[in-house]
Amino acid sequence: MRLSELVGKEIVNLTTGERLGAVGDSDLIIDESSGEIDAIILPSRGNFGSFWSDREPLIIPWDAIVKVGAEVVIVELDDTYRRTSRRFSF
Helix, strand or coil: CCHHHHCCCEEEECCCCCEEEEHHHCEEEECCCCCCEEEEEECCCCCCCCCCCCCCCEEEEHHHEEEECCCEEEECCCCCHHHHHCCCCC
16 A cells, blocks of 8 residues: 555544544554554644544554555554554644
């Protein structure tokens, strides 16, 4: 799959049903040695009911992606995602 095919797709959390953002609004963490995508970084947002804090971006590990559909990317994130996301640093 090409990166251009992901742009514009909405990211939805399977666990909560929450719309997290769009791939076009995000950044990627890419492994320099393999060229593989390690994670998607969604910018923070200021919604009190949101899944993550409005002070830090949400880092979605690539292995949390369940399905890439025609219009959405389905990810499975629960409370343990925070521990996983700490292994990535900016």
